Amino acid sequence: MKDDDKWLYEISAKHKLIDFNFKEVWQYRDLLMLFVKRDIVTVYKQTILGPLWYFIQPLFTSVIFTLVFNNMGNISTGGVPPFLFNLAGITAWNYFKTCLTGTSNTFRANQNIFGKVYFPRVIMPISIIISNLLKFGIQLLILIGFYIYYANKGFDLMPNGNMTLFPVYILMMAMIGLGTGMIISSFTTKYRDLKVLLGFAVQLLMYLSAVPYPIAEAQRKFPPFVADFVVYNPLTQIIEGFRYMILGVGTFTWNGFLYTLLISFVLFFVGLLTFNRTEKSFIDTV
C-alpha cells in the first residue's frame, strides 16, 4: 500500500499518557452548546415556578444558616449582615457543588449515549460546568439584589480592588469541581463506593470550607489540626476570597490565592488525565 501512512486516526489499545485532542473538542462545539441548552431548558419544564427555583434554594439555605449559626451559634461575621454573609458563601459554594456532583456522575449517567456513539467524552462534563455557570449567574443576581438593599440601609460594605480577580475565582471553582468530578467519575465506573461517599462528603466538606463562618472564627474556636485543614482547604480560600472581594471582611493573602490557583490546575489536569484514560473502554466495566 503506497498510502499506508495517511490514516486519519487509529483505534487501538495503546495510548499515550497525555493524549488530548483539543481540535476535536473544538469541532464538536455545537454539540457542547446544545447540551448546555438541553440542561437549562429541560430541568424546569412542566414546573410552575420554572427558573424561580434557582432563587429559592440559596435563599432558604441562607435563612436557615443565619438562624442556626448566627442567631443561635453566635458566629461573628465582622459587621456584615449575617444573611448577606451566608448568601455570598452559599452562592459561591453552590457553583462548586453543582459542578462536582454534576460531573462526578458523567460516565454512569450517560452510559446509554456513550455506549452507542462516539464524541469527545469531555464535552459532557464541560457542558455541565457551563450550564451551571449560567445558573450561578442567575443566583448572583439575587446576591446583587440583597447587596444593594443592605448597602442602601447603610451597612458598611467594602467592595475592593480584588473584584478584578472575580473571573479567576470562577475559573478556580470550575477547575476544582471539574477536576475532582472527572476523577470520581472515572473511578466510579469500576468501583461504586465513591458515589456513595460523595453524597455526604460534599455536605460535610461545606462545613470545613468556611461557608457559614470566616477563617478567623475557625482559627479561634476549632482544634488546631481542624483549623489547619480549613485554612489549607483550597475551597476555603475561594469562599473567603469571594466574600472578601465583595464584602471586605475576612482574610486575603496572595500566598493563599496562588496556592489555590496551583491546586486548581493540578486537580484539573489530573482529572483530565484520568478521564481521558477511562473514556477509552469504560463501557466494558461500568
Place this chain on the structure above:
Amino acid sequence: MGVILKAENISKQYRLGLVGTGTITHDLNRFWHRIRGKEDPYLKIGAENDRTSKATEEYVWALQDINFEVNEGEVLGIIGKNGAGKSTLLKLLSRVTSPTTGVIKTKGRIASLLEVGTGFHPELTGRENIFLNGAILGMRKSEIAAKLDEIVSFSGCEKYVDTPVKRYSSGMRVRLAFAVAAHLEPDILVIDEVLAVGDAEFQKKAIGKMQDISQGEGRTVLFVSHNMAAVQDLCTRVIILEHGGLVFNGTTSEGVNRYLNSNKISTGFLEFEKKDESAKAQVSRFEVLNANRAISSSFKSGEQMIFKTSVRVNAEIRNPVFSLRISDLNNVNVVTWRSNDFVNEPIPKFQKTNFEISINSLDLYLLDGIYNISIGLADGKEIVEMKIKFYQIEISPSKPNSDFHSITKEKSSKSLIYSLAKWNVDVKGDL
C-alpha cells in the same frame, strides 16, 4: 478506489461474571506487570466465545484476531449468529470502546448508528431533538439547519415537529431518529440492525435511502443485520463472524448462503431410530435419488429427483395422506406434494407392515440455492408422523439446453421457481 478502513488483529477480551471480587487484585497485578514493562498477565488466558458450553475460564474473547479491509464505496455486510461478536466489532469501529489488542486504521470520519434516537430527550421538541441528535452523531449545527426540511419531510412527522418527543408514538420516534441518521454525511457509516423497526412502508423507504447512500453517493457502509434479504439487497461483500472469529470474507450471495446453511447439506440417506410401538407409523429411512437411481443431495435445476421414504406402520391407517414439502432458506414453501391431491388415490389403506413411498419430480425447475425438505404422514386429519426441514438439498443452475440458457436466481429476478412456457410473439405490422 483504495482501502479506507483496515482492521489488524483485532481482539477484545471480556471478563465473565461479576465485576467485584478480585477486580482490585487483578488491577493491581496488571499495574505491577505494566510498570515492570511486562505483558498483561490476563491476556494469555481466555476461552473461545461459545455461549452454550459452560464457562471454564474467567476471561473470554469476544473477538479474536480479526483482520479485514474495506474499500472506499463498498457496502460491507457483517453477519453472524447472536453472540458471534458483531456488536462488539461495531463498538470497536465506532470508538465506543477500544480493542484489547490490535489496531483499526481509518482514513475517514466514522459515524455509527448502533441505535436510533441516541440521546433523544423526551422533554425537547422534535425540532430540538433533531439538532441535538444530529450534533451527537457528529453534524455541525449549520449542516443540520440546511437539511432540516429534508429530515422532517423524510420522517413524515411535519405535524408534530414542535411537540415534545415524549408525546410521540414509538414508531414516530424511530422515524424521526432514522431520518436524522440518514442525512448524516460521514465518510464511513456503521449501521446495526436499525432496519428492524418501523412499519413495512417505512422499512422500504429506509432500505431505499440506504441504497441511495451507498450506491448513489458512493459512501462506505458497514452493515450488520440478521435480515438476509436486506443484506443481499445492499451489500457488495460480506464477512461472517463465528464465536468471535472471522470465518468468511467474500461475495454476498456466497456468504449469505453459507450463513443460512451453517448446518451443511445432507449427504446420503437418513435412517431413524426405532421409536416406541405406540406410534401408529414411523418414518424409518429417507433418501433422495437422481435419475440414475444413485443417492444424491445436489441436483441441477430441472433434473429428476426421486424422494424415497420408508414408513413402518404399527397400526392400520385408513386414510393415509403423505406429503412432502420443499422450502427455501427464507422459509418460503416452494412446492408441496400431497398424496390426496390426485383423483385416483395412489396410496391404498396402510396395513401393519413396511411401505416405501417414492415421489418422482417431473419438470421442477427450482432456482439455484439450498432447500429444505419436510415430510408428513396423516390419517385423515390426524397427524401421525412429521419431520420438518430435516433434509437439505442443493440445486445448482441448470445446464443450458436447446430450449433455454442457464437459469440462475440472479437472472430470474429472485422469483421462486422457473417453469417452461410456450412463447409466441406475433408481428402485427408497422405503426
